[in-house]
Amino acid sequence: ALLADPAQLRTTQYDFVVVGGGTAGCVIASRLSEDPSVSVLVIEAGGSNTQEGSDVIQVPFFAGDATPGTKFDWNYTTVPQSGLGGRSVLFPRGRVLGGSSSVNFMFYTRGPSDDFNRLARVSGDEGWAWDNIFPFVLKVDSLGSKTVLLQSEKHVPSADMHNTTGQFEPSVHGFNGPLLTSLPGFPTDIDGRVKNTTVILKDEFPFNIDMNSGNPLGVGWLQSTIGNGARSSSATAFLTPALNRPNVDVLIETQVTRLLQTGTSGSVPILQGVEFAQSRTGPHFNVKASKEVILSAGSIGTPQILMLSGVGDQASLTSLGIKTIVDVPDVGENMQDHAFVAIQWTVNSNKTIDTLNDQPALFNAALAEYDQTHTGVLADNPAGNQIGWFRLPEDSEILRTFGDPTGGPVSPHFELMFENGFFSFTQPIPTSGNFFTILVAMVSPTSRGSVKLVTNSVFDHPLIDPALLGSTFDQEVLVEAVKASQRFVASSPWKGYIVAPFIDSVNATTDQGIKEYAAKFGTTIRHPVATSMVSKLTDKSGVVGPQLLVKNVVGVRVVDASIFPFAVGAHPQAAVYAIAERSANLIKIAHGIQT
Numbered sequence: 001a002l003l004a005d006p007a008q009l010r011t012t013q014y015d016f017v018v019v020g021g022g023t024a025g026c027v028i029a030s031r032l033s034e035d036p037s038v039s040v041l042v043i044e045a046g047g048s049n050t051q052e053g054s055d056v057i058q059v060p061f062f063a064g065d066a067t068p069g070t071k072f073d074w075n076y077t078t079v080p081q082s083g084l085g086g087r088s089v090l091f092p093r094g095r096v097l098g099g100s101s102s103v104n105f106m107f108y109t110r111g112p113s114d115d116f117n118r119l120a121r122v123s124g125d126e127g128w129a130w131d132n133i134f135p136f137v138l139k140v141d142s143l144g145s146k147t148v149l150l151q152s153e154k155h156v157p158s159a160d161m162h163n164t165t166g167q168f169e170p171s172v173h174g175f176n177g178p179l180l181t182s183l184p185g186f187p188t189d190i191d192g193r194v195k196n197t198t199v200i201l202k203d204e205f206p207f208n209i210d211m212n213s214g215n216p217l218g219v220g221w222l223q224s225t226i227g228n229g230a231r232s233s234s235a236t237a238f239l240t241p242a243l244n245r246p247n248v249d250v251l252i253e254t255q256v257t258r259l260l261q262t263g264t265s266g267s268v269p270i271l272q273g274v275e276f277a278q279s280r281t282g283p284h285f286n287v288k289a290s291k292e293v294i295l296s297a298g299s300i301g302t303p304q305i306l307m308l309s310g311v312g313d314q315a316s317l318t319s320l321g322i323k324t325i326v327d328v329p330d331v332g333e334n335m336q337d338h339a340f341v342a343i344q345w346t347v348n349s350n351k352t353i354d355t356l357n358d359q360p361a362l363f364n365a366a367l368a369e370y371d372q373t374h375t376g377v378l379a380d381n382p383a384g385n386q387i388g389w390f391r392l393p394e395d396s397e398i399l400r401t402f403g404d405p406t407g408g409p410v411s412p413h414f415e416l417m418f419e420n421g422f423f424s425f426t427q428p429i430p431t432s433g434n435f436f437t438i439l440v441a442m443v444s445p446t447s448r449g450s451v452k453l454v455t456n457s458v459f460d461h462p463l464i465d466p467a468l469l470g471s472t473f474d475q476e477v478l479v480e481a482v483k484a485s486q487r488f489v490a491s492s493p494w495k496g497y498i499v500a501p502f503i504d505s506v507n508a509t510t511d512q513g514i515k516e517y518a519a520k521f522g523t524t525i526r527h528p529v530a531t532s533m534v535s536k537l538t539d540k541s542g543v544v545g546p547q548l549l550v551k552n553v554v555g556v557r558v559v560d561a562s563i564f565p566f567a568v569g570a571h572p573q574a575a576v577y578a579i580a581e582r583s584a585n586l587i588k589i590a591h592g593i594q595t
């Protein structure tokens, strides 16, 4: 049942309690409850994904309206970022069933095989390696067949039903799973120019038919978690079907305040009690997980709950009056994120999204088309039809000086995203004019930040420091990435189309000018990881072991983006789905549940 009042819970004990009904949490709840004898409770701070006003989280084109500053957002702000000229920036996170998968820009990018192979190396568990995790994206059966019914991904036709031959590689996709993915559903005027640039400048910007094959390098067509013209989230794909099962309860609008010790195993504390409340001063309730608590509260919520439960750095916990249960200094540390800047140019065309936004009649016509058929521009991802992933040249001065922090030779240092209109998270949108934007993201940071408690209450936001552009390496890579974007538009397909750099970026032509531009307009692309990072069982550092169980306690596993030890060289939701699928399997095996 879907419950909004804790007093309605029918029991105080479930086999599994999933904390956070977000991207990973909904996968876990759905997979574990496939066995009708297993009881599962999900506790989610946000509301239903179908509540009033949820068109902004359902209509793909409205993704930019889902956050920041809405009821679907936690509305966090970072601490001042030294790499961004001392600015604090907005730091959206989904607060609704489906979590950030309900509010994100729907990019579906699995990332480089190198990242999963590094995850295997760092954790000491070969099960996380690309060749082993990839079947969990596809849910291949034990005989290696890709045609089984239980695939995680369901690649579906684009909203405009165009022929997608040559735009992706079907052999690396699933076609029968719950999560809908598709190629762009509405063509734009820049698509051909981007494609032609991959021919003219094929050495620097080669075409990649499918960036989800394990090698993302090059420019390709964007795949998004969109199907039938609507957003596919972990709530729509995984949780909604599971809600019909009698063995699943989902409690919304309720925050887990901390985990409670329920005993000891030898001398190791068991933390299988879960305390929750709907407000700071309202009644607090408890349930017990007889098998396990799964923390899926995301890169901010998970370390916050661990620290409030007494699992964290002893000195910091003591200073806030929290009794330490286990001293784990790395909880909340090591955060990595992707920083980006938007570079815009004015263009010689009126067929950009700017015209749609400026002319109410055009917008209303698009809305009417969407309402009738779920097609048209509103059925498409507003953040572009093509993106690309790139490495610095192997002999670059930057790599010689700083070394290569990526996982290996198919891991990108930076990303370019091509937008048919003005796009920015930090600049006011011009009231007139037509634009082309390249979003330039630094995806291999060396800088690391943290999440720290300010008080001993879950109802107070923690201090969030993603350390954006916080190292010289990060800044130098961003400079090279911006220069690459400028070389891209200087090529012949853009002649006569690009008019001039947009006013804010006219001085972003020298290294110093680019650094100043990034300090003024850079921000997060909202991909935090590593705040409960995985490490080998024998390592003193890290928070969770190879099977994602929290070290030195019994009964708590973390399954969400916080376990990745390094920034993922991708928009991370696909990697989160992949680790959630494998974790569900690990949990089933650990508790003798049929997989």
Ligand SMILES: Cc1cc2nc3c(=O)[nH]c(=O)nc-3n(C[C@H](O)[C@H](O)[C@H](O)COP(=O)(O)OP(=O)(O)OC[C@H]3O[C@@H](n4cnc5c(N)ncnc54)[C@H](O)[C@@H]3O)c2cc1C
Pocket: 019, 020, 021, 022, 023, 024, 025, 043, 044, 045, 046, 067, 092, 093, 094, 095, 096, 097, 098, 099, 100, 101, 103, 104, 105, 106, 107, 108, 109, 254, 255, 256, 257, 296, 297, 298, 299, 301, 302, 305, 458, 525, 526, 527, 528, 559, 560, 561, 562, 570, 571, 572, 573, 574, 576
């Ligand atoms: C605006 C935005 C755009 C993005 N765009 C993309 C994109 O296009 N492609 C991509 O791949 N990635 C994108 N990302 C990142 C991606 O969505 C996340 O990395 C991923 O969804 C994280 O999954 P998760 O399970 O770790 O956390 P989440 O999905 O955030 O889930 C955590 C859940 O826990 C709940 N929670 C937290 N604390 C508590 C508590 N105390 N009690 C109860 N519940 C709690 C939250 O409300 C939330 O529902 C974007 C993220 C954002 C915010």
